[in-house]
Each structure stands twice: as structure tokens, then as C-alpha cells.
Amino acid sequence: DKGNHRHFMEKEIHEQPEVISHTLAHYLDFTKSAAKPLDLPFDFARIERLAISACGTAYLAGLIGKYWFERYARLPVDIDIASEFRYREMPLSANDAALFISQSGETADTLASLRYCRSQGMTIGAVVNTRESTIAREADVTLPLLAGPEIGVASTKAFTCQLSVMASLAVRAAVARGTVSAEEEKALVRALSETPRYANQVLKTLDGQIETLARDLAHYRHVLYLGRDTSYPLALEGALKLKEISYIHAEGYAAGELKHGPIALIDENMPVIVIAPHDRIFEKTVSNMQEVAARGGKIILITDAKGAAQSTVKTMRTIVLPDMPEIITPIVYALPIQMLAYFTAVFMGTDVDQPRNLAKSVTVE
Numbered sequence: 001d002k003g004n005h006r007h008f009m010e011k012e013i014h015e016q017p018e019v020i021s022h023t024l025a026h027y028l029d030f031t032k033s034a035a036k037p038l039d040l041p042f043d044f045a046r047i048e049r050l051a052i053s054a055c056g057t058a059y060l061a062g063l064i065g066k067y068w069f070e071r072y073a074r075l076p077v078d079i080d081i082a083s084e085f086r087y088r089e090m091p092l093s094a095n096d097a098a099l100f101i102s103q104s105g106e107t108a109d110t111l112a113s114l115r116y117c118r119s120q121g122m123t124i125g126a127v128v129n130t131r132e133s134t135i136a137r138e139a140d141v142t143l144p145l146l147a148g149p150e151i152g153v154a155s156t157k158a159f160t161c162q163l164s165v166m167a168s169l170a171v172r173a174a175v176a177r178g179t180v181s182a183e184e185e186k187a188l189v190r191a192l193s194e195t196p197r198y199a200n201q202v203l204k205t206l207d208g209q210i211e212t213l214a215r216d217l218a219h220y221r222h223v224l225y226l227g228r229d230t231s232y233p234l235a236l237e238g239a240l241k242l243k244e245i246s247y248i249h250a251e252g253y254a255a256g257e258l259k260h261g262p263i264a265l266i267d268e269n270m271p272v273i274v275i276a277p278h279d280r281i282f283e284k285t286v287s288n289m290q291e292v293a294a295r296g297g298k299i300i301l302i303t304d305a306k307g308a309a310q311s312t313v314k315t316m317r318t319i320v321l322p323d324m325p326e327i328i329t330p331i332v333y334a335l336p337i338q339m340l341a342y343f344t345a346v347f348m349g350t351d352v353d354q355p356r357n358l359a360k361s362v363t364v365e
């Protein structure tokens with residue numbers, strides 16, 4: 001049932017504050033501002049590496065997870081898309097753990113990666129939305145997403161719940177490994193507890209602006225998405241979502257890679273969407289925007305109030321989110337990029353919930 005929404009995708013975008021809150025509460029204790037102790041078949045303090053494998057949007061959630069595990073828990077992460085992971089013959093250690101992220105729990109390549117890791121003697125965790133699924137069944141532990149059923153083929157709420165689980169696990173790992181102080185743990189958990197409030201604010205205040213932006217975007221055939229740090233996987237996700245449902249050709253790039261190739265594409269016919277919350281490398285992204293502007297490129301900047309005040313580059317449009325703690329930016333910034341893909345597809349008149357050639361669950365290789 002779509003309720004009063006036009007599409008399941010729209011409904012699922014709007015469910016996010018609630019399901020994110022639900023998911024976070026499963027892993028975090030908000031009264032104590034602490035990561036809940038989890039009953040895991042491996043010990044974050046004893047493993048030397050974590051392997052992560054997944055497909056599509058779930059892979060991008062894992063990639064953001066890598067930044068968090070490495071930054072907060074100093075835990076190295078090996079991650080690859082499952083179709084590469086399963087064949088790339090990477091050396092894995094039986095003393096380490098592996099995580100498989102999947103909304104459906106049935107994705108063939110992800111399942112094959114799981115079985116490969118199993119054969120190497122690793123301990124397996126399944127981050128899945130569908131608890132009665134093959135991936136959940138074959139894992140040593142299930143780490144549920146609690147997003148509720150996702151009907152729209154383009155993943156939205158499962159993605160932000162995957163991010164919520166990754167962030168919570170990274171904090172848990174950081175505590176276990178002694179890489180954050182008690183104060184830092186509190187601050188991270190408090191920051192995460194604010195995610196639903198910011199997500200709500202974005203949905204309530206940016207809807208109209210993003211719809212207007214989508215009306216412009218629908219006139220273009222190519223779009224480039226740029227970001228650094230955790231905004232880089234988010235740029236990939238923005239491009240994936242846009243091509244999936246609006247059929248506009250979109251590419252996501254790490255902003256620092258611009259001058260290594262894609263800058264050759266820049267002209268007035270290819271808008272460049274830059275995801276850049278004000279962080280320690282904001283200035284680096286600004287200089288990438290200057291390179292785009294100098295070549296006549298049209299910039300759409302998605303930033304926060306601080307970033308908007310400090311950016312010196314002329315943009316076609318700037319979408320301004322509230323300032324928020326660093327750890328939650330990838331979760332909250334996922335919303336405007338989902339909304340942008342959604343409204344653009346609506347303007348293009350595509351079948352938003354059932355885009356051509358795609359299936360919700362990819363059970364063949």
C-alpha cells in the first residue's frame with residue numbers, strides 16, 4: 001500500500017526518519033549514549049581485518065562503512081563488489097571476519113562471496129533486511145537492517161539503514177579496540193541519535209527546492225556527481241540512482257580524480273553535482289569546483305550552511321542542508337540525492353518503481 005504517495009519509492013524515502021531511528025535503537029543505547037554490546041561470533045578487538053562484499057547500493061553502503069571502520073576503529077577493511085570479490089582470489093585469514101550486506105539476502109554474487117569466505121574458515125556476518133533469506137541462514141550472525149519491506153526497485157531506506165548499521169558497528173568496534181575514549185563514544189552515539197531529526201528536517205524543508213532542481217536536470221543527458229571522503233561513495237550512489245530510474249547517464253567520481261580524466265567532459269551540457277558538507281577537506285572540493293566553473297561547467301552544490309557561506313564558486317543551484325555532526329552526513333545527504341533522482345524520473349515519466357531491465361532481487365550471476 002502506497003498510502004498517500006504516488007510511488008513506493010516516494011513512500012520509502014519518507015519512511016526513513018522512522019526506520020533509521022528503529023535500526024539505530026537496535027544497536028545503540030541512547031540512554032547511556034553507548035554502543036550496545038553485541039553477541040558476535042568474532043571479537044572486534046582480535047581480528048586484524050574485516051572483509052566486506054556486496055552489490056550495487058549495498059556495496060556503496062559497505063564502502064562508506066570502510067571509511068568509518070578505518071577512521072574510528074582503526075580496523076582495515078577489504079571491500080569489493082561481490083562479482084569481483086568472489087573471483088579475485090584475495091588472501092583471507094581464517095582469524096578474520098567477513099560481512100555481507102544485502103537488502104534481499106538472495107543476491108547470487110553476494111551469496112557466492114559468502115560461501116567463498118566460509119570455505120576460507122572465516123566468521124560470517126549478514127547485514128540483511130530479509131531475515132528469512134539464504135544469506136541470513138548461511139551466516140554465523142544476522143545483523144538486521146529493520147527497514148521494513150522495500151518494494152521500489154531502487155533502494156532507498158535499505159541503504160540508509162545499511163549505513164546506520166555500519167556506523168553503529170564501527171562505533172562498537174572502536175570501543176572494543178580502544179580507539180575511542182568514553183567521551184568520544186558518547187559524542188558519536190549522540191550524533192547518530194540525531195540522524196532521524198535531521199532526516200526529517202531535510203524531507204520537510206528541501207522537497208520543493210529539489211523538485212525545482214529536478215525539473216532543470218530532466219533536460220540534460222549526462223550528469224557528473226563528485227564527492228570526497230564519505231561523499232565519494234555517496235556520489236557513486238547519486239549517479240547510480242539517477243541512471244537507474246531516470247535513465248540519464250550519470251557518473252560518480254572522487255572529486256580528486258577530476259583532473260585525471262573526466263574534466264575533459266566538462267561543458268555547459270553536463271551539470272556537475274557536488275556533494276560537499278563543510279569538513280576538513282571542504283577547501284579541496286571547492287578548488288575542484290573552481291576547475292569545473294573555469295571550463296563553463298554548471299555546478300549544483302549540495303552542502304550545509306557553513307559550506308554555502310564559505311564557497312566562493314558560482315553555482316547553478318545550491319541546496320543547503322543544516323550543519324550536522326560529521327559521522328551522520330552520509331546518511332542524511334543520501335536523502336536529497338534520492339529525492340533528486342525520484343523527482344527527475346517523475347518529470348521524465350519513467351516507471352519509477354519498476355525501471356526497465358531491472359529486478360528487485362538478482363538471484364542469477
Ligand code: F6R
Pocket residue numbers: 055056057058059101102103104105106107110153154155156240241244360361362
Ligand atoms: C540500486 C539497487 C541495487 C541493489 C543490488 C543489491 O538501487 O537496488 O543496486 O542494491 O542489486 O541487492 P541486495 O541488497 O538485495 O543484495
